[in-house]
Amino acid sequence: MPAVQETVERVKRIDVDQYRYGFETLIESEKAPRGLSEETVKFISEKKNEPAWMLQWRLEAYRRWLTMTEPTWARVDYPKIDFQDLYYYAAPKPKKTINSLDEIDPEILKTYEKLGIPLREVAMLEGVEPKPGEEDPNRRKIAVDAVFDSVSVATTFKAELMKAGVIFMPISEAIREHPELVQKYLGSVVPTSDNFYATLNSAVFSDGSFVYVPPGVRCPMELSTYFRINERNTGQFERTLIIADKGSYVSYLEGCTAPQRDENQLHAAVVELVAHDDAEIKYSTVQNWYPGNSEGKGGIYNFVTKRGDCRGDRSKISWTQVETGSAITWKYPSCILRGDNSSGEFYSIAISNGYQQVDSGTKMIHLGKNTSSRIISKGIAAGKSQNTYRGLVTAHRKATGARNFTACDSLLIGDKCGAHTVPYIEAKNSSATFEHEATTSKISEDVLFYCIQRGLSQEEAVGLVVNGFVKDVLQQLPMEFAVEAQKLISISLEGSVG
Amino acid sequence: MALLEVKDLKVRVEEREILHGLTLTVNEGEIHAIMGPNGSGKSTLSHVIAGKPGYEVTDGQILFKGEDLLEMAPEERAAKGVFLAFQYPVEIPGVTTMNFLRTALNAQRKARGETELMVPDFLKKVREVSKSLNIPQDMLKRGVNVGFSGGEKKRNEVLQMALFEPSLCILDEMDSGLDIDALRIAADGVNALHSPKRAMVVITHYQRLLNYIVPDIVHVMSKGRVVKSGGKELALELEASGYAQFEDAA
Ligand SMILES: Nc1ncnc2c1ncn2[C@@H]1O[C@H](COP(=O)(O)OP(=O)(O)OP(=O)(O)O)[C@@H](O)[C@H]1O
Ligand SMILES: [Mg+2]
Numbered sequence: 001m002p003a004v005q006e007t008v009e010r011v012k013r014i015d016v017d018q019y020r021y022g023f024e025t026l027i028e029s030e031k032a033p034r035g036l037s038e039e040t041v042k043f044i045s046e047k048k049n050e051p052a053w054m055l056q057w058r059l060e061a062y063r064r065w066l067t068m069t070e071p072t073w074a075r076v077d078y079p080k081i082d083f084q085d086l087y088y089y090a091a092p093k094p095k096k097t098i099n100s101l102d103e104i105d106p107e108i109l110k111t112y113e114k115l116g117i118p119l120r121e122v123a124m125l126e127g128v129e130p131k132p133g134e135e136d137p138n139r140r141k142i143a144v145d146a147v148f149d150s151v152s153v154a155t156t157f158k159a160e161l162m163k164a165g166v167i168f169m170p171i172s173e174a175i176r177e178h179p180e181l182v183q184k185y186l187g188s189v190v191p192t193s194d195n196f197y198a199t200l201n202s203a204v205f206s207d208g209s210f211v212y213v214p215p216g217v218r219c220p221m222e223l224s225t226y227f228r229i230n231e232r233n234t235g236q237f238e239r240t241l242i243i244a245d246k247g248s249y250v251s252y253l254e255g256c257t258a259p260q261r262d263e264n265q266l267h268a269a270v271v272e273l274v275a276h277d278d279a280e281i282k283y284s285t286v287q288n289w290y291p292g293n294s295e296g297k298g299g300i301y302n303f304v305t306k307r308g309d310c311r312g313d314r315s316k317i318s319w320t321q322v323e324t325g326s327a328i329t330w331k332y333p334s335c336i337l338r339g340d341n342s343s344g345e346f347y348s349i350a351i352s353n354g355y356q357q358v359d360s361g362t363k364m365i366h367l368g369k370n371t372s373s374r375i376i377s378k379g380i381a382a383g384k385s386q387n388t389y390r391g392l393v394t395a396h397r398k399a400t401g402a403r404n405f406t407a408c409d410s411l412l413i414g415d416k417c418g419a420h421t422v423p424y425i426e427a428k429n430s431s432a433t434f435e436h437e438a439t440t441s442k443i444s445e446d447v448l449f450y451c452i453q454r455g456l457s458q459e460e461a462v463g464l465v466v467n468g469f470v471k472d473v474l475q476q477l478p479m480e481f482a483v484e485a486q487k488l489i490s491i492s493l494e495g496s497v498g
Numbered sequence: 499m500a501l502l503e504v505k506d507l508k509v510r511v512e513e514r515e516i517l518h519g520l521t522l523t524v525n526e527g528e529i530h531a532i533m534g535p536n537g538s539g540k541s542t543l544s545h546v547i548a549g550k551p552g553y554e555v556t557d558g559q560i561l562f563k564g565e566d567l568l569e570m571a572p573e574e575r576a577a578k579g580v581f582l583a584f585q586y587p588v589e590i591p592g593v594t595t596m597n598f599l600r601t602a603l604n605a606q607r608k609a610r611g612e613t614e615l616m617v618p619d620f621l622k623k624v625r626e627v628s629k630s631l632n633i634p635q636d637m638l639k640r641g642v643n644v645g646f647s648g649g650e651k652k653r654n655e656v657l658q659m660a661l662f663e664p665s666l667c668i669l670d671e672m673d674s675g676l677d678i679d680a681l682r683i684a685a686d687g688v689n690a691l692h693s694p695k696r697a698m699v700v701i702t703h704y705q706r707l708l709n710y711i712v713p714d715i716v717h718v719m720s721k722g723r724v725v726k727s728g729g730k731e732l733a734l735e736l737e738a739s740g741y742a743q744f745e746d747a748a
Binding site: 095206443445446447449450451452454455456457458460467468469471472 | 549550573577584586590591602650
C-alpha cells in the first residue's frame with residue numbers, strides 16, 4: 001500500500017474522539033510529593049541511586065532556577081503555570097525480570113496494543129528474551145529504549161550494540177555506570193544556566209537516553225525511543241545525551257504519543273548532541289503529544305531545549321522533526337557549528353490545528369571556518385491555531401566562508417489560523433553568504449476540487465495536498481518514521497476543512 | 499438511453515444568475531459539442547455537473563443515469579463516472595502524477611465497492627495509455643502538472659480520462675493552447691475512448707477541434723441558455739458567421 005493511500009485509510013478509521021492515543025494506563029506508580037523544593041530534588045536523586053556529584057549538579061541548577069523568570073518572547077499564550085502544583089517524579093513500581101509476555105501487566109500490554117506496537121516488539125520492549133532461532137535476520141533493526149512514564153523500563157538490542165562498542169542505555173544508568181562520560185558531557189552543550197526550562201530540567205530530570213558511539217564506529221542500527229506521559233499532573237523532564245566520537249555515525253529516532261487528559265501538562269525536555277571530528281548525528285523526531293480538545297482545553301505544554309554541538313572539524317548534525325501535537329510548542333533545535341567545515345541541518349514540519357500554538361524553529365550558529373547550514377521548514381496552520389517559525393542564523397567574526405540556506409514555507413488551511421515567520425540573521429563577517437526564502441500560501445479551493453473531481457473526499461484531498469507540501473522534509477526521515485509521520489499529518493488535520 | 503439530462507437549470511454565482519434555464523440531453527455513445535461566446539456559461543455548466551462548490555442551483559434538475567446528480571457529493575459523481583477535463587488544470591507540488599493517479603483510481607474503485615488495482619496491473623495500464631498519448635514516463639514522476647507545458651497539462655487530463663474510464667467525459671476547451679500535433683494526439687486519445695456506452699461533451703471555441711473529434715450534435719450557448727442545436731454543420735456555420743445571429747435568440 002502506498003503511504004498516501006495508507007494515510008487515507010487511516011483517516012477513515014478515526015472515530016469521533018480523534019485522539020486515538022488518548023488513554024491512560026492504570027498501573028501503580030511511585031510519586032514524589034507535589035511541588036518543587038530542594039527536598040524534591042533530593043528525593044529524585046535518591047530514587048535513582050545517584051552519586052553525590054549528580055545531586056550537587058541538580059541542586060546547583062535548582063538554586064539557579066529560583067533566580068530565573070519564565071521567558072515571554074515567544075508567540076504563545078497560556079495561563080501561568082503553578083510550578084508548586086506539579087509532581088516532578090513518577091515511576092512504575094520496580095519490575096522483576098520476566099521470561100514471557102504472560103508475566104507483563106495486562107494494562108501495559110493494552111497500552112502497547114492501542115499504540116499499535118506489535119507484540120513481537122513488546123516482547124523486546126519489555127525485555128523478554130527471544131528463544132534461540134526465533135530471530136528474523138531480515139528484520140530491519142531498531143533498538144528501542146522505552147521511556148514508560150519517567151523510568152526507562154527496558155532496553156533492547158543491548159548486547160549487539162555492546163559488541164560494536166556503542167553504549168545505549170537510560171541516562172540514569174549511565175550516570176552510575178559511565179560517570180566519566182556523563183560528567184564530561186552533561187551540560188556541555190546546554191549549560192544548567194541556559195534558559196528557564198532547561199535549568200528546571202537540569203534540577204529534576206527523571207530519565208532519558210544516553211548514547212555514546214566510539215571512534216570510527218557506524219552504529220549498527222537506528223536507535224529509537226517511545227515516550228509516554230502517564231501520571232496525572234506529572235511533569236515530564238526527559239534528558240538525552242548523545243555523543244558521536246571521531247569518525248562515528250549514529251541515527252536516533254524519537255517518537256511520542258500521550259494520553260488524553262483535562263489538565264495541562266508541562267513537558268520540558270533537554271537533548272544534547274556532541275559530534276567530534278568527522279562524526280555525524282542524525283536526530284529525527286515525530287512528536288504527537290495530546291494537543292487539547294476541540295475547545296482548546298487540556299493538552300501538553302512542550303518547552304524543549306534541543307541543541308547539537310558540531311565540536312569537531314567536518315562534523316555534521318541533522319535535526320528532522322515532525323511536530324503535530326501539544327497545546328503549546330516552544331522548541332528550537334539548534335546547531336553550534338564550532339568545528340571548521342562542519343555542517344548543520346534542520347528539516348521541520350510543524351502542524352497546528354484547533355487551538356494549538358506552535359513557536360518553533362532553529363538556530364544555526366556559525367563559529368568555525370567554512371561551515372554550512374541548511375534549514376527547510378514547512379509550517380501548516382489549520383483551525384484556529386497559530387504557527388510561528390522563528391529562526392536565527394549567525395556568523396561569528398571568525399566564521400569566514402559561512403553559508404546558510406533557509407527555505408521557510410507556510411500553508412494555511414481556512415481563514416481563522418495564522419502563520420508567522422520571524423527570521424533573525426546576523427553576519428559579523430563579510431564572507432558569509434546567507435540566503436533566505438519564505439512563502440505563505442493558502443490551500444487552494446481549485447486544487448482541492450481538482451482532487452475531489454478525481455474521486456477523493458475533501459479530507460483525502462487535504463491529506464494529499466499537505467503530504468505533497470511537506471514532501472522534501474518527509475524524505476529526510478527514515479522509512480518507517482516517514483510512514484508514521486504521514487499518518488500523523490492526516491490525523492492531525494482531521495476536521496480542519498468543510 | 500439518456501445518460502445525462504439537464505432540465506431547465508438555473509444557477510447563481512454570488513447572487514448573479516449565470517444559467518437561466520438550460521436544457522440538454524446527452525445519450526450514451528453520443529458526442530456533443532458546446533460552442534458559445536466567452537462568458538456564456540459553458541464552464542459554469544461543466545462545474546455544476548461536476549459538483550464544484552460555490553454554485554447555487556435555484557431551479558431545474560440534473561439526472562445522471564436516471565439518478566439525481568445534484569444530490570451526490572462531487573467525489574461520488576466521479577466514482578459514478580462523471581469526468582471533467584478542466585480548462586485550467588491545477589498544479590499539485592510534491593505529489594507525483596503516478597501517485598495521484600493511483601490514489602484517485604483506488605478511491606473511485608473503493609467507492610464503487612471494487613478492490614484496489616494491483617500495482618503491476620496499474621503500472622501496465624498507465625504505461626500503455628501514456629505511450630499512446632506520447633507522455634514520457636519521467637513526466638509521471640514529476641509533481642502533478644508542475645512545470646508541465648500547456649499541451650502536457652491537457653494530455654495529462656486525457657490520460658486520467660483513459661485511466662478512470664468514466665461514462666461521461668466533459669472536455670472544457672481541451673484544444674486551447676495546443677499546437678497542431680498535440681491537438682491531433684489528444685484528439686486521437688479522446689477518440690480511442692469513444693464507445694457505445696460512453697458519451698462526450700466537448701466544449702470549444704473552434705470548429706477545428708471538431709474535425710478531429712466529430713460531434714453528433716452541436717449546441718450553441720448564449721447568455722446562459724442553449725439557443726440552438728444541430729448537426730456538425732452548425733459548427734461550420736458558426737465559424738463563417740459568428741455568434742451575433744444567436745445573441746437575439748438568447
Ligand atoms: N465565481 C464566479 N464569481 C462571479 N462570476 C462568475 C464566477 N464564475 C463565473 N462567473 C461569471 O459567469 C459567467 C459565465 O462564466 P463561464 O466561465 O461559465 O463562461 P464560459 O462560457 O466558460 O467562458 P469562456 O469561453 O471564456 O471560457 C461569466 O460572466 C463569469 O464572469
Ligand atoms: Mg470556460
